[in-house]
Every structure is written in structure tokens, then in C-alpha cells.
Amino acid sequence: MKLRRLLTLAMAAQVIVTAVALLASYAVTGAGFGMPEIIALIASGAVAVLLARFCARRIETSQQKQAAAQLAEQAQASAQMTQAVIKTALDAFVQTDANGIVLEWSFQAEALTGWTRQEALGTDAVDLLVAEPLRDGFRQRMMRLLPELSNTPIGIRFEATLLHREGDEILIEASSTALQIGGRTVINSFVKDVTQKRAAEEQLIQAQKMEAVGQLTGGIAHEFNNMLTVITGTIEILADAVKDNPPLATITKLISEAADRGAALTSSLLSFARKQALQPAEIDVNDLLEELAKLLLATFDKNIEIVTRLDGKIWLAFADRGQLSSALLNLAINARDAMLDGGRLTLATRNVVFGVREAVAVGAGYAGDYVEIEIADTGTGIPQAILERIFDPFFSTKDVGKGTGLGLSMVFGFVKQSGGGIKVNSTEGRGTTFTIYLPKAETSTLRPAGYDERKVVGGTETILCVEDDRDVRQFVTVQLQSLGYKVIPAANAAEALAIAGAGTPFDLLFTDIVMAGALNGRELADEMVAMRPSLRVLFTSGYAHDAPHGPGHVTMGAPLLPKPYRKAELARMLRRSLDTAVDAAGDPIPTPYSVQADVEDFLHKHSSDLDGR
Ligand SMILES: Nc1ncnc2c1ncn2[C@@H]1O[C@H](COP(=O)(O)OP(=O)(O)OP(=O)(O)O)[C@@H](O)[C@H]1O
Ligand SMILES: [Mg+2]
Structure with missing residues (x-):
């Protein structure tokens, strides 16, 4: 603008100079100041003005061009920077419009979801990542979040369960921000997989809870055990003494049976509290499962099919055989109770090698070699709402008198005390799979010898x-x-x-x-x-x-x-x-x-x- 005024001034000065020159020539030569001079003067002025205008416009356009080029350069640098941030971010980046149509999909988003950028661009993110029955609810939730999102420059964080391309569920934490670009809304989200982290946290909380209840239960059961030892031990002496007196013999039998029930209960409690006196030894779990399968075949309803899938090269596990049998029996009975209309029970074994992450995820003691035992049913499944309570002692959905709710807590306690881990997968209406991990046996221990159970033999030592x-x-x-x-x-x-x-x-x-x-x-x-x-x-x-x-x-x-x-x-x-x-x-x-x-x-x-x- 300044330059323009300067040019105008210069042109005006030129007109004045021309006029003065003309006047001077007139004064000196004395010739008349006629029409030609006036026309020449006006023409000179007009040319000067046009020239000034033309120059000013050229200068302006060139300045504008320069500014535009600078802006473009800055925009390109900033876009490159954004791309670099997105590419190197540890979290996945997803950009959608206000309707959820994917505009950008980073390499990490490909890794997280299994969908490639090519496949994702232009599709509806909700269709791609959310299970069919949950889509409407998810969309409504996003619609409610959108105004909030547009009003908060710092964005919002939320958790959601998404579906991987392969069908696995992934728990994610997303942080989303909304931007208005050229009159339309763009939503940028950084998405992080927190499935493993959450599993580890849940394991820790579960372990702490179990530890606290276990301390209490274990202490009480220990005291009871000492009392029961006196009762079960001495009752036989009494029974012997009163065997000729039927009423008294009946009473001693009642006391003995009650003591036996008490012993069974304290044993369950100790097992849950992980304070059971275990006798771990090398176990061939395939043998054990075959035995179990025979037992189940003989006792379960015929509408339950029993299938075994045993790894022929299974390692020996290191655990208490008796306790493992009762843990597996407990799981099998739970499975049967969930398949009242029939179904299939599958018993499977496999060798697995765990890194730290996998070991933590199932709550196993250390990274290393484990023997995996899987008990899968096609029963009712476990509703999500109660899934995290099933290992709690005395938690049962069965009718009063039908379940004590100690079954799974015993299994949990036993597996943990053995240095192993346990996990459960369940889908309502489809079935449940419990998987137990037991440490592989490293040392050769003495196998217990077979003894005649029937005879009581004393000695003089x-x-x-x-x-x-x-x-x-x-x-x-x-x-x-x-x-x-x-x-x-x-x-x-x-x-x-x-x-x-x-x-x-x-x-x-x-x-x-x-x-x-x-x-x-x-x-x-x-x-x-x-x-x-x-x-x-x-x-x-x-x-x-x-x-x-x-x-x-x-x-x-x-x-x-x-x-x-x-x-x-x-x-x-x-x-x-x-x-x-x-x-x-x-x-x-x-x-x-x-x-x-x-x-x-x-x-x-x-x-x-x-x-x-
Ligand atoms: N395979 C399964 N399918 C469906 N639900 C199961 C299954 N296993 C366990 N559950 C649920 O977990 C609850 C707790 O199981 P747990 O074995 O600890 O106790 P319970 O079977 O009810 O009683 P108990 O084992 O003492 O007789 C059950 O009541 C049931 O609701
Ligand atoms: Mg049970």
C-alpha cells in the first residue's frame, strides 16, 4: 500500500515537472500555450497514472504469490511432521469424519486390527471394528460424545471392546479430538491395545483378594485340622470299646462321619487358601485324563459326549496327583452342570512355552515350560457379569444345597500353589473352556510305592x-x-x-x-x-x-x-x-x-x- 502511494506521488511529481517544463518553455520562447501543450500535459499525466497503477498491481501480485508460496511450504512441512508423528507413534492412529467414515489409517492401526489401510479407507469404522449386535449402541454412544468432543480442545479418552479381523476381542483405550477443517468435522483418534495390561491388573487384584481371604481361611482351617486330628484319631478307639453296644456304636459312627465331613471341608478351605500340604510328583497328565474320561463316561448322562485330544509327546507335569484329579473332576462336574440338555466335553493336553507376558496373563509363576490341560464344554456359558466372581469362595449360582461354591476356588488355590496358572474363556450360550497350566517336571522324584490299603500293620521300633x-x-x-x-x-x-x-x-x-x-x-x-x-x-x-x-x-x-x-x-x-x-x-x-x-x-x-x- 505504501509503495503504491509512493508511486502515485512520483507520477504526480512527474506531471508537475512536465507542466513546469512546458511553462518554462513558454516563458522563454514566448510561443503561445495552446491546445497541443495542454493535451500533451494531460496525456503525460494519464500515462504516469496508468504506469503507476500497473506497477503497483504487479508488485502486489508478486507479494501475494510469495506469501502463498511461503504458506504452502509451511503447510507441507507441518503435514510431513504430522505424518511422521502418526507413523512413529506407538499407538494406532485413525481419522474419521463425523459419520465414522475412515479418512486415515496408520500402520499401527493395521497391526492392531488386522485390516489394511487400503481396506479401511472409505469404510465405516464401526462396521469394521465393532461386533454386529453392539454396533447401534456404539454409534449412539459416539453421537452423544461428538458435541462434547467438539467443545473440548483437549479431547476425550474412552475404553471400548473392538473386534480384530480374526474375530478376537481387543480391549482398547482411545483418545479422540475433533477438528473443524474447511467447514467439516474430522475426528482424530489414537488407539492403544490394553487387553494384556487389563488381564494382568485383574490377575493382580484377584491374587490380592484371594491372598486376604486365604490368610483368614487358612488360619481357621489349620486350627480345625488339629482338633479334627484328635477326633478322627480317637473315635476309632471309642468305636472299638463300644462295638458291643449298638446305640453307642451308632453314635460313634455319626461322630466319625461328621468328622470326615469336617475334614473334607477343611481340606477344601486349605486348598483354596493355598495352604494344603501338597505332595507334588511327576505326573503323566494324559494317563490321568484317560482315567478321568473313563470315569466320566461311566457316570455322566449319555447325552454328554466325552472327547479326548491328548498330545502324545506331553511332558511330565509336577503337581500333587490327588489334588489334580479332584481339580479336574470339579471342572468336569461344573461342565456337566452347564450341559443339562447334553453337549460335548473335551479334555485336551498340550505342551506350551511361556514368555513373561504369557505367564503373567494366566497368573503362572514364571516364564518357562508348562503342561496345558484344557476342559471345554458346550454348555450355557458364564455371563460376563459374574465371570470375575466365579473363583471367589462360596460364590455359586446353583440352588442351595446343590453347590457350595468352593469348587473353583479350590482349583484356583491348588493351581497357584503348584506354581501354575489358570484361565477361563466363556461365551454365553456357546460354552466354557477352562485351561490349567502346570509346571513341567524338572527333577526326578521317588514314585510312591503301592501299598496294601486294607491291612493295619504295626511295629516294635x-x-x-x-x-x-x-x-x-x-x-x-x-x-x-x-x-x-x-x-x-x-x-x-x-x-x-x-x-x-x-x-x-x-x-x-x-x-x-x-x-x-x-x-x-x-x-x-x-x-x-x-x-x-x-x-x-x-x-x-x-x-x-x-x-x-x-x-x-x-x-x-x-x-x-x-x-x-x-x-x-x-x-x-x-x-x-x-x-x-x-x-x-x-x-x-x-x-x-x-x-x-x-x-x-x-x-x-x-x-x-x-x-x-
Ligand atoms: N463350565 C461352566 N459353565 C457354566 N458356568 C460355570 C462353569 N463352571 C463354573 N460355572 C459357574 O461358576 C460358579 C462357581 O463354580 P464353583 O465350582 O466354584 O461352585 P459350584 O459348582 O456352584 O459349587 P461346588 O463346586 O462347590 O459344588 C457356578 O455356580 C457356575 O455359575
Ligand atoms: Mg463346582
Whole structure:
């Protein structure tokens, strides 16, 4: 504008100069100032004005062009920067218009959803990513969010469940902003997959909740166990004494049965609290599942088909066989209850190798090798609303008296205590799959020998019996004596060590594991066996306070008698320990007390093989 005025001024000056020049020529030459001069003057002025206008316009256009070029350059740099941000962002970027039609789809969006950019551009994002029945609801939700989105420059964050191209559900967290560009609305969203993170958080919350309830339950069950040990142990003496008095014999039978039920309940509670005295060993899970399948086939309704898919090369798992059987049975019974109109139960095994992420996702103890056992049904499925409560103790949807709600909490506790993990997948109306992961067996442990369950056999050896509960100690002493043994009772590890130190001879150390005092039963046994490698040891416990006795301890192979126990079990375990031959280094040489069970087993297998031919 300034330049224009300057040019006009210059032109005006030129007119004035021309006029002055003309006047001067007139004054000097004296010629008349006629029409030609005036016309020349006007023409000169007009030319000057036109010239000024023309120049000014040229200058303006060139300035405008320069500014436009600068703007374009800036816009290009900013677009390149935006593309670079989108490309290098860890989260997926999706741009849509106000109707949800995809305008931009980053490389990460391809990875997250399985849909390529080419496929996604121009399609409706909701159709692409949301399951059919949820689409209308999703659209309505987005419509409600849109005004809010347009009014907040910082955008909004929300969570949603989307569908991967392959059909898997993905839980995402999105942060969206709306922009008005050229009179239309554009929605930019950065989308993050939080499926794994949420699974890990849920596992942690579940673990903390279970830990708290478990502490309480475990403590109570432990006390009950000690009381039950006294009841179940002494009732047989009473029953023996009153066997000729039918009314009293009936009462003792009732007490005995109630105690048995109490023992079963405390065992469930301890198992849930992960404080069950476990005896892990190498297990061939295929064998176990085949046995289970036979049992189910015989007992389940015929409208339930039972299918096994067992990996022939399955590794040995390391877990408590008895507990694993009851865990699998629990899952199978739940499956049956969910298939009242019939269906298919599939039992499958597989080897899996977990990285840290996978191990965390199923709540397993560490990254490594696991044996996977899957129990899948085609039943009712579990509604989403209750899915996170099914492992809670006493949670049941079954009628009163039909379910205690302890089944799954026991399974959960057992699997966790074994260092494994568990996961559940369920779709309402389609069925449920429970998957258990058990650690692969690394060490070779002694296989328990077969014993004759029917006979109670005593002995005359001397037993050092260490037990810190006075009542239990007294009862065990009486029971051991009734089996013919000589007993030296001790109230704790220190007393036991003093007795051994004084040179008192004894053949077997029978000790509780969890005891008050400086040393627990395991440590006491380690110390005694270190002094006398040939010493036989039998542990007892109602409560596995720590992990199973690991490798590296001298008493690792020693047997464990879980509390509460009956006289017959005590007698059998004692004989098994006393009759196990020990080599010079104190390592047990497994020679079973009775080979009858093994022989019978062998003959049974052999004859069925022969039948099969
Ligand atoms: N396979 C399944 N299909 C459908 N729902 C299941 C399945 N497994 C468990 N559930 C649900 O989880 C709840 C808890 O199961 P859990 O085994 O802990 O207890 P319960 O079966 O009810 O009782 P209990 O096992 O003590 O007899 C069940 O009541 C049921 O609602
Ligand atoms: Mg159950």
C-alpha cells in the first residue's frame, strides 16, 4: 500500500515537472500555450497514472504469490511432521469424519486390527471394528460424545471392546479430538491395545483378594485340622470299646462321619487358601485324563459326549496327583452342570512355552515350560457379569444345597500353589473352556510305592515324635503305642535335638512341619539326617506354610502324612518309611512294603492288553 502511494506521488511529481517544463518553455520562447501543450500535459499525466497503477498491481501480485508460496511450504512441512508423528507413534492412529467414515489409517492401526489401510479407507469404522449386535449402541454412544468432543480442545479418552479381523476381542483405550477443517468435522483418534495390561491388573487384584481371604481361611482351617486330628484319631478307639453296644456304636459312627465331613471341608478351605500340604510328583497328565474320561463316561448322562485330544509327546507335569484329579473332576462336574440338555466335553493336553507376558496373563509363576490341560464344554456359558466372581469362595449360582461354591476356588488355590496358572474363556450360550497350566517336571522324584490299603500293620521300633500341639502329641503317642511302637515324645525341635544329642536310640523321626520355635520340622529333620544319614523320617502337616520342600535338602524324598489322618494311614506310612531300604549315603532305595498292589495292577493291565488283541 505504501509503495503504491509512493508511486502515485512520483507520477504526480512527474506531471508537475512536465507542466513546469512546458511553462518554462513558454516563458522563454514566448510561443503561445495552446491546445497541443495542454493535451500533451494531460496525456503525460494519464500515462504516469496508468504506469503507476500497473506497477503497483504487479508488485502486489508478486507479494501475494510469495506469501502463498511461503504458506504452502509451511503447510507441507507441518503435514510431513504430522505424518511422521502418526507413523512413529506407538499407538494406532485413525481419522474419521463425523459419520465414522475412515479418512486415515496408520500402520499401527493395521497391526492392531488386522485390516489394511487400503481396506479401511472409505469404510465405516464401526462396521469394521465393532461386533454386529453392539454396533447401534456404539454409534449412539459416539453421537452423544461428538458435541462434547467438539467443545473440548483437549479431547476425550474412552475404553471400548473392538473386534480384530480374526474375530478376537481387543480391549482398547482411545483418545479422540475433533477438528473443524474447511467447514467439516474430522475426528482424530489414537488407539492403544490394553487387553494384556487389563488381564494382568485383574490377575493382580484377584491374587490380592484371594491372598486376604486365604490368610483368614487358612488360619481357621489349620486350627480345625488339629482338633479334627484328635477326633478322627480317637473315635476309632471309642468305636472299638463300644462295638458291643449298638446305640453307642451308632453314635460313634455319626461322630466319625461328621468328622470326615469336617475334614473334607477343611481340606477344601486349605486348598483354596493355598495352604494344603501338597505332595507334588511327576505326573503323566494324559494317563490321568484317560482315567478321568473313563470315569466320566461311566457316570455322566449319555447325552454328554466325552472327547479326548491328548498330545502324545506331553511332558511330565509336577503337581500333587490327588489334588489334580479332584481339580479336574470339579471342572468336569461344573461342565456337566452347564450341559443339562447334553453337549460335548473335551479334555485336551498340550505342551506350551511361556514368555513373561504369557505367564503373567494366566497368573503362572514364571516364564518357562508348562503342561496345558484344557476342559471345554458346550454348555450355557458364564455371563460376563459374574465371570470375575466365579473363583471367589462360596460364590455359586446353583440352588442351595446343590453347590457350595468352593469348587473353583479350590482349583484356583491348588493351581497357584503348584506354581501354575489358570484361565477361563466363556461365551454365553456357546460354552466354557477352562485351561490349567502346570509346571513341567524338572527333577526326578521317588514314585510312591503301592501299598496294601486294607491291612493295619504295626511295629516294635522306637519313634521320636515331635509335635507342638499338646493334645495332638498325646493322641499320637497313644496311637503309636497302640500299634506296638515305643514312643519318645518331644514338644519342639530343641527338645528333640537334646534327646538325640543325649544318645537316646530311635529308628524314625516323626515330626510336624509347622512348629513354634527356632527350627521347623523340615529344618529339624535336615539337621538330624546330616548327623545320621540312615535315619528314617516321616513328616506330618495340615498346613504347607512354604513351597514344597525343594531340591537340595537332604530330606527331600521323605514322605508326608497330611493331617487329619486315620490310624490306618499313620500305620501304613510308618511302615513304608521304616521298610524303605537306605543306602550308605542315606538315600532311600525304593522297595515297596507290599508289592501286591503293583502286581495286581500289572496283571490287570496285561490281561486288558491281551483282551485288546
Ligand atoms: N463350565 C461352566 N459353565 C457354566 N458356568 C460355570 C462353569 N463352571 C463354573 N460355572 C459357574 O461358576 C460358579 C462357581 O463354580 P464353583 O465350582 O466354584 O461352585 P459350584 O459348582 O456352584 O459349587 P461346588 O463346586 O462347590 O459344588 C457356578 O455356580 C457356575 O455359575
Ligand atoms: Mg463346582
